Amino acid sequence: MSRAEAGAAGVTDATRASSSPADRHVPAERHSPADRHSPTAPHAPEGHRPMYRLTDVVKTYSQKKKTVTALAGVTLEIPAGQMVAIQGPTGGGKSTLLQMLGALDRPTSGTVLLGEHDLSKAGDHALAAARGREIGFVFQGFNLIPTLTAAENVETAFADGSVPRDERRRRAAAALASVGLAERADHLPVELSGGQQQRVAVARALVKEPTVLLADEPTGSLDEATRDEIMDLLEGVWRERGLTLVIVTHDSAVARRAERRLHLKGGRVTEI
Amino acid sequence: MFFTYLRRELGNRRKQTVVIAIGMALAIALVIIVNGVASGVRDAQSSVLESVYGVGTDVTITQTAEPGTDGGGPGQRFDFGSGDGSTEGGSTQVAQSTLSAARGTATFDASTLTTVEGVDGVAAATATLSLQASSFSGTLPDFSQGGTSGTGGTGTAPDPGTGTDSGATQQSPPTGGADGAGGSSFDVDQFAVEGIDVTADAVGPLTSVSLVDGRTFTAADAGQDVVVLDQTYATSADLATGDTLAIGGTDFTVIGVVASTSSDAATASDTYVPLDTAQAVSGLTGQISDVYVTAASASDVDSLKTDLEAALPDATVSTQSDLASSVSGSLSTASGLVSTLGTWLSVVVLAAAFALAVLFTVSGVGRRTREFGTLKAVGWSNARITRQVAGESLVQGLIGGVVGVAVGLLGIVVVNAIAPTLSASAASSSGPGAGGPGGVPGGAATAAAGTATQGGAATGAASGFGQQVVQATTDVVLHVPVSLTIVLFAVGLAVLGGLLAGAIGGWRASRLRPAEALRSVA
Numbered sequence: 001m002s003r004a005e006a007g008a009a010g011v012t013d014a015t016r017a018s019s020s021p022a023d024r025h026v027p028a029e030r031h032s033p034a035d036r037h038s039p040t041a042p043h044a045p046e047g048h049r050p051m052y053r054l055t056d057v058v059k060t061y062s063q064k065k066k067t068v069t070a071l072a073g074v075t076l077e078i079p080a081g082q083m084v085a086i087q088g089p090t091g092g093g094k095s096t097l098l099q100m101l102g103a104l105d106r107p108t109s110g111t112v113l114l115g116e117h118d119l120s121k122a123g124d125h126a127l128a129a130a131r132g133r134e135i136g137f138v139f140q141g142f143n144l145i146p147t148l149t150a151a152e153n154v155e156t157a158f159a160d161g162s163v164p165r166d167e168r169r170r171r172a173a174a175a176l177a178s179v180g181l182a183e184r185a186d187h188l189p190v191e192l193s194g195g196q197q198q199r200v201a202v203a204r205a206l207v208k209e210p211t212v213l214l215a216d217e218p219t220g221s222l223d224e225a226t227r228d229e230i231m232d233l234l235e236g237v238w239r240e241r242g243l244t245l246v247i248v249t250h251d252s253a254v255a256r257r258a259e260r261r262l263h264l265k266g267g268r269v270t271e272i
Numbered sequence: 273m274f275f276t277y278l279r280r281e282l283g284n285r286r287k288q289t290v291v292i293a294i295g296m297a298l299a300i301a302l303v304i305i306v307n308g309v310a311s312g313v314r315d316a317q318s319s320v321l322e323s324v325y326g327v328g329t330d331v332t333i334t335q336t337a338e339p340g341t342d343g344g345g346p347g348q349r350f351d352f353g354s355g356d357g358s359t360e361g362g363s364t365q366v367a368q369s370t371l372s373a374a375r376g377t378a379t380f381d382a383s384t385l386t387t388v389e390g391v392d393g394v395a396a397a398t399a400t401l402s403l404q405a406s407s408f409s410g411t412l413p414d415f416s417q418g419g420t421s422g423t424g425g426t427g428t429a430p431d432p433g434t435g436t437d438s439g440a441t442q443q444s445p446p447t448g449g450a451d452g453a454g455g456s457s458f459d460v461d462q463f464a465v466e467g468i469d470v471t472a473d474a475v476g477p478l479t480s481v482s483l484v485d486g487r488t489f490t491a492a493d494a495g496q497d498v499v500v501l502d503q504t505y506a507t508s509a510d511l512a513t514g515d516t517l518a519i520g521g522t523d524f525t526v527i528g529v530v531a532s533t534s535s536d537a538a539t540a541s542d543t544y545v546p547l548d549t550a551q552a553v554s555g556l557t558g559q560i561s562d563v564y565v566t567a568a569s570a571s572d573v574d575s576l577k578t579d580l581e582a583a584l585p586d587a588t589v590s591t592q593s594d595l596a597s598s599v600s601g602s603l604s605t606a607s608g609l610v611s612t613l614g615t616w617l618s619v620v621v622l623a624a625a626f627a628l629a630v631l632f633t634v635s636g637v638g639r640r641t642r643e644f645g646t647l648k649a650v651g652w653s654n655a656r657i658t659r660q661v662a663g664e665s666l667v668q669g670l671i672g673g674v675v676g677v678a679v680g681l682l683g684i685v686v687v688n689a690i691a692p693t694l695s696a697s698a699a700s701s702s703g704p705g706a707g708g709p710g711g712v713p714g715g716a717a718t719a720a721a722g723t724a725t726q727g728g729a730a731t732g733a734a735s736g737f738g739q740q741v742v743q744a745t746t747d748v749v750l751h752v753p754v755s756l757t758i759v760l761f762a763v764g765l766a767v768l769g770g771l772l773a774g775a776i777g778g779w780r781a782s783r784l785r786p787a788e789a790l791r792s793v794a
Contacts, residue, residue, distance in 0.1 A: 099790065125653060125654075147280035147283070152276060156647060160656075161656075
């Protein structure tokens with residue numbers, strides 16, 4: 001929905017809508033400099049509807065009477081449809097930032113707006129609903145339910161049970177087909193390779209057509225060849241569906257594919 | 273999705289499922305068996321009590337015998353004077369029979385019955401007189417030629433007194449006659465005689481018997497020398513309807529034989545005679561020993577007991593539940609075992625099974641932290657995750673419950689197939705002094721021979737003599753009933769255990785942070 005609106009107004013989307021196969025491999029070139037506005041700018045340019053708007057986000061944890069500051073005042077805007085890579089040293093706050101973006105946790109102070117929705121003040125139930133509605137996750141460890149088949153794992157994405165069973169099955173099958181695993185629908189995760197498991201996880205993230213796709217080290221457990229496969233898949237999905245894609249990664253090869261690269265260190269974010 | 277996920281999880285964690293189910297099954301089976309056996313024992317107890325006190329008896333009234341009243345009523349004595357017995361060919365024949373109040377029983381005035389009938393809440397009451405008939409007959413050698421004392425000397429059997437000292441006062445075993453010849457022989461017989469009101473048919477000892485032969489009492493039998501025999505006694509004494517039985521020196525005509533209605537229980541008494549006849553023959557005119565009372569309402573038994581105790585300050589008033597404690601023997605042991613050990617065992621095993629289910633569920637949730645975190649990240653609500661965990665535990669509990677019910681029912685079938693026989697004794701009169709009058713035979717010998725050192729062959733009789741006290745020993749086959757209620761109760765317990773484990777496990781799962789999904793692979 002938000003994608004459609006953004007498509008009507010955004011320069012990016014106009015470009016993307018007419019993107020040819022040739023420029024798929026060079027996404028950075030597809031976008032005009034106007035697209036790459038500064039993330040620290042208080043307002044996005046006219047016509048851009050920001051997917052995320054973070055203001056002075058602080059997150060602290062208390063560990064054994066010591067207070068650890070994971071995010072030390074992050075102000076950040078991510079436009080709808082952008083592909084962002086977050087890099088940085090271990091303990092720099094990458095995972096915490098992803099938790100804020102993914103509605104997995106609330107900040108200690110500051111606000112996190114997902115569209116019009118203020119995640120920093122939402123209750124557990126509202127956060128769960130936001131996750132179920134807007135956000136797809138891909139994890140480093142794939143995080144498939146080991147006792148469920150590929151198709152059933154994809155079906156778990158229909159979290160609130162409002163979608164009838166037949167439609168769930170049909171859409172799960174379609175999602176698996178879209179990641180190239182139609183024949184593996186009835187396999188358990190242990191019967192699949194790492195790359196295949198991650199494809200199932202991508203299908204699970206996409207089946208409910210989220211507006212945001214968050215990936216936490218999606219290639220961290222994969223070899224190089226599989227890494228490229230999965231990155232091609234994610235990038236293809238991003239391009240086709242126009243969703244907002246945020247990837248946390250250590251891997252510069254992965255990060256280089258993104259339109260925009262952020263560096264998190266000591267709980268502060270900088271553009272690369 | 274719910275059932276698919278649930279089925280897969282239980283199937284995948286089969287070991288945990290089996291352990292929880294086995295624990296639950298064990299507890300449930302135990303609950304069913306203990307409960308079944310307990311009610312079986314209760315049934316047995318009430319059947320024993322019925323055989324002793326009669327159907328419909330709610331309250332019995334007795335008076336406790338005063339212990340240690342030397343030479344008093346309860347003691348048995350055979351007095352032989354010099355003229356008693358007949359001497360023939362060097363030996364003396366003696367025979368005597370007595371009828372006295374049963375050992376440990378005190379008699380009281382028959383007016384008590386009137387008092388009882390006047391108490392509010394008494395539907396029916398009847399009085400009985402418990403007596404003990406003893407007969408002694410024997411042959412003694414003639415000691416006059418070699419003895420130091422004359423045969424004509426009069427001796428008295430030492431009174432056995434209360435049961436405690438009866439064995440101890442037994443004289444040193446006679447070693448034979450002074451001339452070394454021995455040659456004495458004795459026959460001692462005892463049986464219980466119950467004097468009952470011939471017109472009472474609503475309450476009392478004879479209400480729990482069925483007629484085997486002849487007839488029971490009618491109102492016309494009052495004051496007549498007629499007797500109804502218990503089948504067991506009739507068989508052992510080789511008597512039948514129409515025969516004659518000597519009780520206390522009077523010949524009674526056997527008019528009928530009765531048996532306990534439950535085939536596996538014996539009746540309280542050996543013989544039944546009309547109450548007024550019993551009073552006349554025993555010399556206890558106007559005396560009774562027990563009053564059997566039916567309450568107007570079963571729920572008022574306790575208050576009736578209080579009223580009766582107020583009306584009869586000297587009497588012992590016992591309700592059915594008081595009487596249950598008078599049941600002794602292996603039935604009593606079983607009852608105690610079931611009610612204490614069995615109950616505690618099932619409580620402990622049940623608690624252990626619950627704890628096992630809770631611990632396994634909680635540890636299972638702990639191992640699935642990332643899984644639940646992922647489901648939360650995907651958008652599952654806490655309620656849905658709690659439901660899933662609770663559903664798993666509930667099914668584990670149910671499996672255990674169903675297996676447990678099956679094992680429990682199997683156990684009951686096995687118990688019923690073995691059909692253990694429990695013996696029970698119910699003292700029909702409370703009070704001390706039920707010990708055997710062991711000193712009698714030796715004393716009798718002394719009396720006859722006139723010397724302390726001579727007793728002939730009396731030793732053998734002493735030990736077996738004290739057995740026939742006023743107690744009805746009954747063998748009851750334990751039958752364990754199965755009720756739908758207990759099965760449902762057991763399944764309910766299993767469901768409860770599953771829900772408890774599921775609630776705790778689900779609560780733990782719901783408290784997991786969704787950010788756990790981001791935890792790196794262990």
